[in-house]
Amino acid sequence: MANKQQIPEVETYIDHEAGIIREVKQPKLHSKKGRERRANRAIYITLTIISIIWLAPFVFLVLQSFRSYLTEDGGMVNYLIPKAFSLDNYRYLFEDGQYLKWYSNTLIIALFCSVLQTGMVLSVSYALSRMRFKGRRLFMNIILILGMFPGFLTMIALYFLLKQFGLTQEGAIPGLILIYVASSGMGYYISKGFFDTIPKSLDESARIDGATRFYVFRRIIMPLSKPIVIYTIMMGFMAPWGDYVFASYVAFGKSDSYNVAVGLYRWVNTMDFQGYFTRFCAGGVLVAIPITILFFMLQRYYVEGVTGGAVKG
Amino acid sequence: MASVSLQHIKKIYDNKVVAVQDFNLEIADKEFVVFVGPSGCGKSTTLRMIAGLEDISEGTLKIGDRVVNDVEPKDRDIAMVFQNYALYPHITVYENLAFSLRIRRIKQEEVHRRVVQAAHILGIEEYLDRKPRALSGGQRQRVAIGRAIVREPAVFLIAEPLSHLDAKLRNQMRAEIILLRRRLDTTFVYVTHDQTEAMTLGDRIVIMKDGFIQQVGTPQEVFEKPVNLFVAGFIGSPQMNIFNADLIKEQQGRYTVVVQDLRLPIDADKCALMADRGVGSQAVKLGVRPEHAQIHFDNAPDTLEGTLAVNEMMGSEYHLHVITKDEQTIILRTPTVDLSEKQRASLKAGNKLRFSFPSKVIQLFDPKSEQSLLYS
Numbered sequence: 061m062a063n064k065q066q067i068p069e070v071e072t073y074i075d076h077e078a079g080i081i082r083e084v085k086q087p088k089l090h091s092k093k094g095r096e097r098r099a100n101r102a103i104y105i106t107l108t109i110i111s112i113i114w115l116a117p118f119v120f121l122v123l124q125s126f127r128s129y130l131t132e133d134g135g136m137v138n139y140l141i142p143k144a145f146s147l148d149n150y151r152y153l154f155e156d157g158q159y160l161k162w163y164s165n166t167l168i169i170a171l172f173c174s175v176l177q178t179g180m181v182l183s184v185s186y187a188l189s190r191m192r193f194k195g196r197r198l199f200m201n202i203i204l205i206l207g208m209f210p211g212f213l214t215m216i217a218l219y220f221l222l223k224q225f226g227l228t229q230e231g232a233i234p235g236l237i238l239i240y241v242a243s244s245g246m247g248y249y250i251s252k253g254f255f256d257t258i259p260k261s262l263d264e265s266a267r268i269d270g271a272t273r274f275y276v277f278r279r280i281i282m283p284l285s286k287p288i289v290i291y292t293i294m295m296g297f298m299a300p301w302g303d304y305v306f307a308s309y310v311a312f313g314k315s316d317s318y319n320v321a322v323g324l325y326r327w328v329n330t331m332d333f334q335g336y337f338t339r340f341c342a343g344g345v346l347v348a349i350p351i352t353i354l355f356f357m358l359q360r361y362y363v364e365g366v367t368g369g370a371v372k373g
Numbered sequence: 374m375a376s377v378s379l380q381h382i383k384k385i386y387d388n389k390v391v392a393v394q395d396f397n398l399e400i401a402d403k404e405f406v407v408f409v410g411p412s413g414c415g416k417s418t419t420l421r422m423i424a425g426l427e428d429i430s431e432g433t434l435k436i437g438d439r440v441v442n443d444v445e446p447k448d449r450d451i452a453m454v455f456q457n458y459a460l461y462p463h464i465t466v467y468e469n470l471a472f473s474l475r476i477r478r479i480k481q482e483e484v485h486r487r488v489v490q491a492a493h494i495l496g497i498e499e500y501l502d503r504k505p506r507a508l509s510g511g512q513r514q515r516v517a518i519g520r521a522i523v524r525e526p527a528v529f530l531i532a533e534p535l536s537h538l539d540a541k542l543r544n545q546m547r548a549e550i551i552l553l554r555r556r557l558d559t560t561f562v563y564v565t566h567d568q569t570e571a572m573t574l575g576d577r578i579v580i581m582k583d584g585f586i587q588q589v590g591t592p593q594e595v596f597e598k599p600v601n602l603f604v605a606g607f608i609g610s611p612q613m614n615i616f617n618a619d620l621i622k623e624q625q626g627r628y629t630v631v632v633q634d635l636r637l638p639i640d641a642d643k644c645a646l647m648a649d650r651g652v653g654s655q656a657v658k659l660g661v662r663p664e665h666a667q668i669h670f671d672n673a674p675d676t677l678e679g680t681l682a683v684n685e686m687m688g689s690e691y692h693l694h695v696i697t698k699d700e701q702t703i704i705l706r707t708p709t710v711d712l713s714e715k716q717r718a719s720l721k722a723g724n725k726l727r728f729s730f731p732s733k734v735i736q737l738f739d740p741k742s743e744q745s746l747l748y749s
Contacts, residue, residue, distance in 0.1 A: 261459035264426050269473030269524070270447035283463040 125149055125342035135334030149342035162323035172237045174296035177244040181292050184245040186277050189255035203246050212305050232310045232317035240300045254288040290361040320347050375437035375527035376402045382432035384418050392418040394584040405554055405561040407575035415584040420564045424453050424530050452521035453530040458513045460505040467501040470519050491519040511542045531563045568608050580604050598748040602738050611663050614703035618659040633698055635677050637732045646747050660736035663706040669727040670716050676727040684720050
């Protein structure tokens with residue numbers, strides 16, 4: 061070790077511009093190693109604590125969902141692990157038509173939204189990234205400012221508008237799809253940032269080759285933007301999947317039009333709180349499953365999408 | 374194959390920046406024209422206007438006999454090679470080459486024939502099923518050119534194709550472009566900021582600065598008869614040396630130029646040129662190319678004296694940076710083979726040095742207008 065300190069390892073490289081050989085300055089190794097190890101240990105401990113805090117509610121939820129409401133207790137209890145493992149709650153969810161209806165409502169809304177919203181967001185982003193037209197800057201600034209107001213400020217106005225068209229209560233599902241999709245073009249920022257990183261000369265070259273704008277978009281930009289497309293689809297799916305605020309007031313009073321979040325909340329809120337709690341938990345677990353699967357499958361793209369867009373926002 | 378005609382072409386950007394001013398040029402069928410100039414001179418903008426990627430603010434652009442100002446790029450019968458290659462990264466080299474043909478719905482056999490032929494010309498047959506990122510810079514460059522070849526366009530537009538390559542590859546590709554040009558035998562418009570490329574490739578060179586054409590001519594013309602100081606300095610490497618001098622008009626249309634201690638009678642044909650233009654006695658800028666100066670190791674009369682500041686050994690020749698009496702730095706090139714050991718040894722920094730130049734190689738410029746007094 062002592063030797064190493066006296067003769068520090070020197071890496072060299074050839075500086076072609078200057079035509080000389082330069083040294084790469086090496087930091088002293090061992091003191092850094094120790095410091096790094098200590099820092100790592102602190103980071104891992106912190107991360108472990110955070111993940112425990114994060115996971116605890118979910119573990120709690122899963123455990124509760126396996127406690128039978130028939131033989132044990134359907135409400136809140138003062139112990140965590142159920143005395144007997146049972147699938148009664150899940151059986152109830154599948155046998156009682158209501159939950160399945162809510163679930164399918166949510167699924168329909170989320171699927172429609174993710175498809176329509178992806179189309180909207182990507183088109184807006186492409187136009188703003190690639191085309192130069194009058195008022196482009198202004199348009200982007202207005203959207204930026206509008207985006208600063210929370211969506212539910214428009215709640216009352218939207219409700220009356222939807223009511224005029226018969227898109228509340230019975231018509232809540234198309235109504236909700238409309239609400240979610242209508243403003244979705246405003247979320248163009250990340251995908252526009254991503255498109256901006258794709259060289260414009262690709263478009264130009266394709267245009268000289270005879271491609272239309274749409275052809276360029278479909279055949280060149282889309283395949284190169286896989287991460288951001290997947291990110292957009294996921295966001296389009298997840299937002300309506302877990303929405304409560306809009307869903308609750310647009311579908312108000314018509315339980316067939318509820319989505320899962322609203323329906324489940326009604327169970328514990330307005331119905332028998334003590335009786336429905338474990339079934340509420342089971343419902344929650346089922347809601348989490350598709351999202352979790354989606355996330356695990358597309359995790360790689362999700363990260364690429366978020367960070368890729370951030371390079372040039 | 375087609376001629377290209379640019380008449381009073383002007384480009385004004387939305388932010389009122391004028392990129393190209395009154396550009397007039399007739400490019401003949403099968404001609405190889407090079408636009409050259411420093412960055413921001415408008416050469417790329419002009420090329421993009423020919424391609425149809427930029428709108429033309431004023432003027433008329435014709436390809437063949439057709440005015441194409443408002444014709445879409447795809448309908449102009451041109452192909453363009455981009456500076457950054459613009460290869461589609463997600464598809465194979467084969468598909469990159471076939472891309473434009475597929476859009477035009479050309480039959481599969483014909484697509485295959487053209488792709489294979491282009492690949493053969495460029496020697497990239499073995500890379501056809503690779504993606505662009507698995508290729509080296511030179512190979513990507515070939516694919517980019519190949520993509521233009523398969524189109525069989527009337528006009529070939531090339532934007533700074535060699536600037537991303539290292540020096541060795543650049544020389545090689547330059548030679549290949551010359552061969553390619555011979556093989557394709559079509560009209561080429563080539564943009565570069567490198568005067569060597571311009572000189573070696575072009576039938577004619579268009580030298581631009583600040584949106585204006587400075588001079589149009591064959592490589593020989595722009596080298597030997599630069600019309601102004603800018604062209605004189607831009608073409609040739611190292612740069613032309615410029616001295617402050619005085620021009621004296623004598624009897625019978627003879628002229629003499631005085632540089633420091635050197636009195637140089639000007640030869641007859643140059644005198645005639647100046648006499649025709651009515652040039653009188655005046656202060657001038659005198660230009661001499663580094664390779665035209667002669668070094669004297671004895672105390673010859675009619676020579677200039679300077680102090681050697683730096684001696685760059687380039688192998689076959691020395692580049693001598695010399696500080697003259699009036700504190701100007703000039704560069705002299707001298708071949709090494711002609712020098713004896715003793716002479717070489719005397720070329721040390723700090724030593725005095727004598728040099729001269731024959732009058733037939735000099736250029737004369739007006740110091741105010743910077744225009745040549747000899748050529749226009």
